[in-house]
Amino acid sequence: MKLIVGALAVALLAGCVSPSDLRGNTPTVGAVTKKTPKQYALCVFPRWQDARSDSVMSETEDGYRLVVGSIQLTDELLEIRNTPTGSSVSFYQRVAWMPGVGRTEIESAVKNCL
Numbered sequence: 001m002k003l004i005v006g007a008l009a010v011a012l013l014a015g016c017v018s019p020s021d022l023r024g025n026t027p028t029v030g031a032v033t034k035k036t037p038k039q040y041a042l043c044v045f046p047r048w049q050d051a052r053s054d055s056v057m058s059e060t061e062d063g064y065r066l067v068v069g070s071i072q073l074t075d076e077l078l079e080i081r082n083t084p085t086g087s088s089v090s091f092y093q094r095v096a097w098m099p100g101v102g103r104t105e106i107e108s109a110v111k112n113c114l
Contacts, residue, residue: 017069017072017073017074017094018074019065019067019074019077021074022074022077022092022093022094023077023079023090023092025092027090027091027092028091028092028093028107029089029090029091029107029110029111030088030089030090030091031088031089031111031114032083032085032086032087032088032089033086033087033089033113033114034085034086035086035087035113035114036082036086036087037062037063037064037080037081037082037087038064040064040080040087040089040113040114041057041063041064041066041080043109043113044066044078044109044110044113045057045066047105047106047108047109047112047113048066048068048076048102048105048106048109050105051102051103051105051106051109052068052102052106054068054069054070055067055068056068060079060081062081062082063079063080063081063082063087064079064080065077065078065079065080066078066080068102068106073094074094075093075094075103076091076092076093076094076103076106077091077092077093078090078091078092078110079091079092089110089114091107091110093107
């Protein structure tokens with residue numbers, strides 16, 4: 001019984017995905033925009049909230065970070081960094097090929113706000 005509980009705990013921990021884990025992958029969308037990080041974030045974030053109410057936006061040292069996730073899983077990550085000509089945008093998805101709630105709308109917002 002202890003072996004089963006231990007194996008289950010290891011399996012659950014293996015499923016955890018943090019924003020830093022996603023950043024280790026190639027972005028689903030990598031782009032630049034002439035908008036400032038704040039302008040771009042304020043375009044994308046309301047659309048993300050409409051698609052997934054668990055969307056979170058935070059200000060970083062050089063821009064903004066938007067995250068969508070559930071308990072112990074980061075599903076979507078958008079990093080917006082200030083550049084001399086606007087912003088660089090990096091959008092990461094946990095399993096890009098897998099459909100999910102609001103996933104199409106979230107990716108569309110990233111592209112349409114550029």
